[in-house]
Amino acid sequence: MPTDTESGLTFPILIGDIGGTNARFALLLDAFAEPKIFPIIPTTSYASIEEALQTSILDKTSVQPRSAIIAVAGPVQGDDIPLTNAGWIIRPKDMLTALSLEDVIIINDFEAQALAIASIGDEGREQIGPGAILESASCAVLGPGTGLGVAGLVHAQHTWFPVPGEGGHIDVGPRTERDYQIWPFLEPIEGRISAEQLLCGRGIVNIYRAVCFSKAQDPHLADPAAVTTHALAGSDAAAIEAVSLFSTYLGRVAGDMAMIFMARGGVFLAGGISQKILPALKKPEFRQAFEDKAPHSALLKTIPTFVVTHPTAALSGLAAYSRTPSRFGVATEGRRWRT
Numbered sequence: 602m603p604t605d606t607e608s609g610l611t612f613p614i615l616i617g618d619i620g621g622t623n624a625r626f627a628l629l630l631d632a633f634a635e636p637k638i639f640p641i642i643p644t645t646s647y648a649s650i651e652e653a654l655q656t657s658i659l660d661k662t663s664v665q666p667r668s669a670i671i672a673v674a675g676p677v678q679g680d681d682i683p684l685t686n687a688g689w690i691i692r693p694k695d696m697l698t699a700l701s702l703e704d705v706i707i708i709n710d711f712e713a714q715a716l717a718i719a720s721i722g723d724e725g726r727e728q729i730g731p732g733a734i735l736e737s738a739s740c741a742v743l744g745p746g747t748g749l750g751v752a753g754l755v756h757a758q759h760t761w762f763p764v765p766g767e768g769g770h771i772d773v774g775p776r777t778e779r780d781y782q783i784w785p786f787l788e789p790i791e792g793r794i795s796a797e798q799l800l801c802g803r804g805i806v807n808i809y810r811a812v813c814f815s816k817a818q819d820p821h822l823a824d825p826a827a828v829t830t831h832a833l834a835g836s837d838a839a840a841i842e843a844v845s846l847f848s849t850y851l852g853r854v855a856g857d858m859a860m861i862f863m864a865r866g867g868v869f870l871a872g873g874i875s876q877k878i879l880p881a882l883k884k885p886e887f888r889q890a891f892e893d894k895a896p897h898s899a900l901l902k903t904i905p906t907f908v909v910t911h912p913t914a915a916l917s918g919l920a921a922y923s924r925t926p927s928r929f930g931v932a933t934e935g936r937r938w939r940t
């Protein structure tokens with residue numbers, strides 16, 4: 602028997618997390634069932650979200666969802682929502698008709714990652730370095746993937762409030778002597794180096810190429826996975842340095858976010874890349890850079906940092922919200938469409 606949640610979303614609920622590269626979906630039959638998770642879909646394989654959902658999900662189950670909550674990589678504004686790093690435009694009104702839904706909520710994908718942090722336990726994360734979570738304190742999430750997603754999670758009045766934003770686009774600058782050698786070779790975006798120019802898949806290649814050019818070498822590795830694979834295997838000097846610098850730059854930006862949100866509840870690294878380079882992030886560079894924040898180094902040393910290892914963390918955040926929306930302060934104004 603379908604039941605209404607306090608947010609008015611009616612079960613069965615389709616939950617989805619659409620990144621620049623991959624889309625992940627699951628069905629939640631009721632407030633108690635575990636989500637039924639479907640295989641990951643590359644976004645480039647389908648022309649639209651309706652086609653992806655119909656072919657890969659709805660044709661493969663007898664359950665007809667009545668509502669949907671979807672997290673997308675990009676700001677949610679208006680009735681046409683383009684994904685920042687992928688070709689799909691999400692049109693919730695089209696989803697209602699094409700998929701026979703009654704209710705659709707669209708939120709930012711890092712808002713979903715923030716919801717996940719409040720719902721996953723020790724088994725879904727691995728700590729890097731010292732520090733302990735201060736219960737009910739604010740948290741920050743950073744996720745290098747196709748882009749760099751950033752969000753905060755603030756606790757007030759017994760409610761977790763995700764704070765989505767475009768923090769991946771902050772300016773970053775050189776600091777060490779080696780940074781100054783590399784910076785002239787980094788590819789800027791419209792004249793500047795934003796965090797996302799360094800801390801995402803193409804950012805890894807950007808750093809790697811700059812490392813090679815700074816030594817007057819030809820870069821022979823072309824994609825991020827090749828760079829991190831060679832770095833982890835210790836088989837290419839430029840790749841090793843690129844991943845070491847990536848860890849340092851990620852540590853610096855993570856430390857900045859910790860200070861901005863006073864994230865005594867922890868800083869969490871989500872997204873596909875953090876999991877894949879976990880052994881590199883456990884080396885000293887990441888944590889040293891995170892703590893190297895005079896005059897606040899003592900504070901930063903107490904803040905724990907984690908890699909989120911849960912394979913579908915954003916979906917687990919969306920499932921937690923769907924089950925008990927009153928635990929979370931998710932604003933749905935302008936982001937909810939009904940028949």
Ligand SMILES: Nc1ncnc2c1ncn2[C@@H]1O[C@H](COP(=O)(O)OP(=O)(O)OP(=O)(O)O)[C@@H](O)[C@H]1O
Nearest residue numbers: 620621622623746747748802825826829872873877
């Ligand atoms: N082994 C690897 N090492 C480094 N980068 C990788 C590796 N495998 C894939 N990538 C890069 O990770 C990015 C995809 O990240 P992720 O798996 O988090 O996808 P996503 O959820 O679609 O991303 P986003 O939500 O940021 O749009 C791509 O840029 C890809 O080239």
